[in-house]
Amino acid sequence: MLKSKLFWKIFASIWLSLVLTVAGVTVALIVHNQSRFEEASSVAQDPRSGFVNRIVAASIEAGGVAQLGRLLEHWPTNEYGPPLVVDERGQDLIGRAVSPEMLAQARDIVNDDSPRGARLAQSPQGQSYLVFRPGGDRTRGHGAPRIGPEAPATVLVAAFLASLLVSVLLARHLTAPISRLRDAFEALAAGRLDFRIGATMCERRDEIGELGGEFDKMAGRLEQLMAARDRLLHDVSHELRSPLARMQTAVGLAHQQPARIEGALERIGLEASRLDELVGELLTLARLESGKQTPGDEYIDLRELLASVVDDARFEASNSGRTIALADDLERDVVLHASGPLLHRAIENIIRNALQHTPAGCKVEVSLHAAASGRLRIVIRDHGPGIAEDQLPSVFEPFFRSSKSDATNARGFGLGLAIARRAIEAHGGSIVAENVAGGGGLRVVIELPAP
DSSP states (O other): OTTOHHHHHHHHHHHHHHHHHHHHHHHHHHHHHHHHHHHSOSBOOSHHHHHHHHHHHHHHHHHHHHHHHHHHHTOOOSSSOOOEEEOTTSOBTTOOOOOHHHHHHHHHHHHHTOTTSOEEEEOTTSOEEEEEOBSTTTTTTOOOOOOOTTHHHHHHHHHHHHHHHHHHHHHHHHHHHHHHHHHHHHHHHTTOTTOOOHHHHTTOOSHHHHHHHHHHHHHHHHHHHHHHHHHHHHHHHHHHHHHHHHHHHHHHHHHHOGGGHHHHHHHHHHHHHHHHHHHHHHHHHHHHHHTOSOOOSEEEEHHHHHHHHHHHHHHHTGGGTOEEEEEEOOSSOOEEEEOHHHHHHHHHHHHHHHHHHSOTTOEEEEEEEEOTTSSEEEEEEOOSOOOOGGGGGGTTSTTOOOTTOOGGGOOSOSOHHHHHHHHHHHTTOEEEEEEOTTTOOEEEEEEEOOO
């Protein structure tokens, strides 16, 4: 789960929502408190300010400016300094600055007779003084924003807006490729097997992007399978048509020339045998293609099996002037958990194909050794004309015919190598064909898992 790229995107989205919420709340509170600070009364009206104002006013009324001076001499030296004492000219007695707005507001408060606000003091000498403290905590030297009762609502609004924004972005990020996938599946269902979505999702680096890549692989594989099916049907119909045509010809000759009915029956029997062989090959190939034909639950000695196949092929090739050489450099017996008949048939098909394309007087070379990858390698080489390089990828396809094949060598149905490849792959192995450098024939390399 922690390795999932999509998980980290969702995780990052949640954290982004939290960060945006915290940032939104912080900004909202700062702006709110700043606006409150700026819009607050220029004259303090809290109980403490009212108490201090009354003390100063009483001092002025009792002894005038002289009494106020003695009071200020003993005023505590803390951040809560003495209030402003403004005379009739609008000037503070100890020279502090007084703005016109602050003075006008203080006079309004006096007129309202607020018990907590400014006070008007009358000295024994008859002068009037306005006593008040500046608002907005200006006398304290700090005005840090404070969280008030409106903070919970601010948090809820910020959280809602942040989560809404992140949800919209995340939903768009996730649903857009899913919509493209849906369109792709609809196109595939409509038969457009060439539809691909990799170009629109290649920039993604998460599981959805990987899903798009897997869809393209699936669509490509389906397109290949459908093309192979059409090609197979075409090839099968072509292969069936020839023996059927010969059988019809034989039947026609038998009707027209009763004296040749025995030869016609022999021809019909021969063509029926070919049809039976073709159907058997097709059934084997179909079982291997579908995965129903799996390696059997038996143990076989690969060296013994290979020697048996080579001996049989050597006997069959003895009258054609071709020979087979077997080289085995393994120092131990190799016992595989495999299907003996299936593996035997795969190797036999390749060796027979090599004999078919090797000129008379030449030999087919078969070798068994350990590959550098640790797997077992079987190499079968003929000395025939080889295969055109552009046809090598198709050599293991059903009904393949090489352009270099001699018409006299064009026997069989072209299914042997196709069956061999599927049989080897069913055992977890691999098979490739390559031309030998210098025009020295074709080499087929089989690799099987070592026991």
